[in-house]
Amino acid sequence: MPDALKVSQLAPVLKKISMDPEDMSSFRPISNLQFISKTIERVASPQLIDYLMENKIYPNLQSAFRKGYSTETALLRVQNDLLEALDSGHQALLVMLDFSAAFDTIDHQILLGRLKSRFGICGTALSWFRSYLTSRTQYVKVNGKTSASTPLLQGVPQGSVLGPLLFSLYVSPLEDIFTAHDIDAMIYADDTQLYIILKKHDSDTAIQRLEHCLHDIQAWCLQNKLVLNDGKTEAIYIHSAYAKSYPAPPSVYIGDSLIKIKTEVRDLGAIVDENLSLKSHVNSICKTAYIALRNIGSIRKYLDQSTAERLVHAFVTSRLDYCNSLLYELPQREIEKLQHVQNTAARIVSRSNKREHITPIWKELHWLPIQSRIQFKLGLIVFKALNNLAPSYLQNLLKIHQPSRCLRSASKNLLQEPRTITKTYGDRTFRKAGSAFWNSLPDELRLETSVDIFKNKLKTLLFNQAYS
Numbered sequence: 001m002p003d004a005l006k007v008s009q010l011a012p013v014l015k016k017i018s019m020d021p022e023d024m025s026s027f028r029p030i031s032n033l034q035f036i037s038k039t040i041e042r043v044a045s046p047q048l049i050d051y052l053m054e055n056k057i058y059p060n061l062q063s064a065f066r067k068g069y070s071t072e073t074a075l076l077r078v079q080n081d082l083l084e085a086l087d088s089g090h091q092a093l094l095v096m097l098d099f100s101a102a103f104d105t106i107d108h109q110i111l112l113g114r115l116k117s118r119f120g121i122c123g124t125a126l127s128w129f130r131s132y133l134t135s136r137t138q139y140v141k142v143n144g145k146t147s148a149s150t151p152l153l154q155g156v157p158q159g160s161v162l163g164p165l166l167f168s169l170y171v172s173p174l175e176d177i178f179t180a181h182d183i184d185a186m187i188y189a190d191d192t193q194l195y196i197i198l199k200k201h202d203s204d205t206a207i208q209r210l211e212h213c214l215h216d217i218q219a220w221c222l223q224n225k226l227v228l229n230d231g232k233t234e235a236i237y238i239h240s241a242y243a244k245s246y247p248a249p250p251s252v253y254i255g256d257s258l259i260k261i262k263t264e265v266r267d268l269g270a271i272v273d274e275n276l277s278l279k280s281h282v283n284s285i286c287k288t289a290y291i292a293l294r295n296i297g298s299i300r301k302y303l304d305q306s307t308a309e310r311l312v313h314a315f316v317t318s319r320l321d322y323c324n325s326l327l328y329e330l331p332q333r334e335i336e337k338l339q340h341v342q343n344t345a346a347r348i349v350s351r352s353n354k355r356e357h358i359t360p361i362w363k364e365l366h367w368l369p370i371q372s373r374i375q376f377k378l379g380l381i382v383f384k385a386l387n388n389l390a391p392s393y394l395q396n397l398l399k400i401h402q403p404s405r406c407l408r409s410a411s412k413n414l415l416q417e418p419r420t421i422t423k424t425y426g427d428r429t430f431r432k433a434g435s436a437f438w439n440s441l442p443d444e445l446r447l448e449t450s451v452d453i454f455k456n457k458l459k460t461l462l463f464n465q466a467y468s
Contacts, residue, residue, distance in 0.1 A: 006132075006135060008136065008137070008138040008152070010030070010141070012030075012140065012142065028158065029104070031138065031157035042161050044161075045065075045162055045165060049165070059169070060175060062187050064189040066391075071270075075268055075326060077186060077397075077430070079428075079430070081197075084426070086422075090198055091237065091247070092239075093196050094195040094272065095214070098229040098234075099192075099228060106154060107225045108134060110225070111169075114172070115129060118172065167189065173220065174220065181212060191267075191268060230255070230259075234262055235252055237261055238276060278334065282334045290341065293316060296348060297348050305350070308348065316342075320338055325374065325430075335370055346361045380458070381394065381434070382398065398415055418431055442461070
């Protein structure tokens, strides 16, 4: 990797609008790299991913940078396990770990050693990664003023193509710690979450096991020059909204630091509340979408319909569809909030008034209503799971129905539907909801093997059902 391509121009970007611009820790250092440098990284990245996947050595719990994996699949698995716990009358504790300047503290020698010893990368490939990491320099440019160039002795550039992938390989030994302590976890890039089920007879033991795990994680971070931010690590105590009484939230420590127990946390873009009702998540989507619709509405008269629709899809529909499979079987009042957003968007695009019936407008725009969009996403994820196109942690939740006797249903690709206790929690699990929706589909759809054909047929089916 030529030294001329290893120069980064840092642009300090405020992490959140609400943060203090006078505090340097409020900024994230985004590296602006040369175009040809990123092009080379885009060539190297898929080769590295293909190598890891072909040899089945990609970190099992890492959901970033993998085809078929996403924040939605990660959240689906976590939500499934938490909902099953509440359905069984248990509680749960979800811990969100926070690493301070995670990408900036990676030790190059440790990373190169890990690539060789844990992932078997050696020879020319390892030499190239050594060249990529070393002899890097960076400078800051703000308001036309440029700082002196300084060497980058550790870390990977934020904003690079390979940086996040290399970070995920750097922290892969964390999975060994989770396994050793029998702790459930999910990782997406540098977002790491642990969760345990709290049963009445062994909740204290489970908390101790979690604390021992956190202690070992803290020790591992110290050895590997990462900083676990105790102050920003959060936890949420999850319990049923219908329980007459439940224990007080437990106290959990990382070393001597007490973890904050909250009633809501933001998890990979979704808002998780203590009862898993997703009310705050739905309200947040609606609030953000209405702001976007107000802005689009203010300039609608200057736009043709095609441009207006494109803006709505970019700023509104994308929010309505983000992780919407989590919303399956939510109470109708929550779905209606989102449907009202879509109705408003449809009226802005079509320039229709409030007195006109909305259904013909949806049909003319060829939009699926919210409930159908949720069903479409859930059905697609189940299809991918059954055809080895989805994460193994979702595939493991689904089981093909195999009758004890030779029946016609054996050839219909039906799924076993687990028994649940509550509609509020049990029927919303991916294991139950995915299986039930899949079994409700026509035989033709369940036996389809092409993902593109399945998507087209499922959308046509839902479209016809919505407007029949």
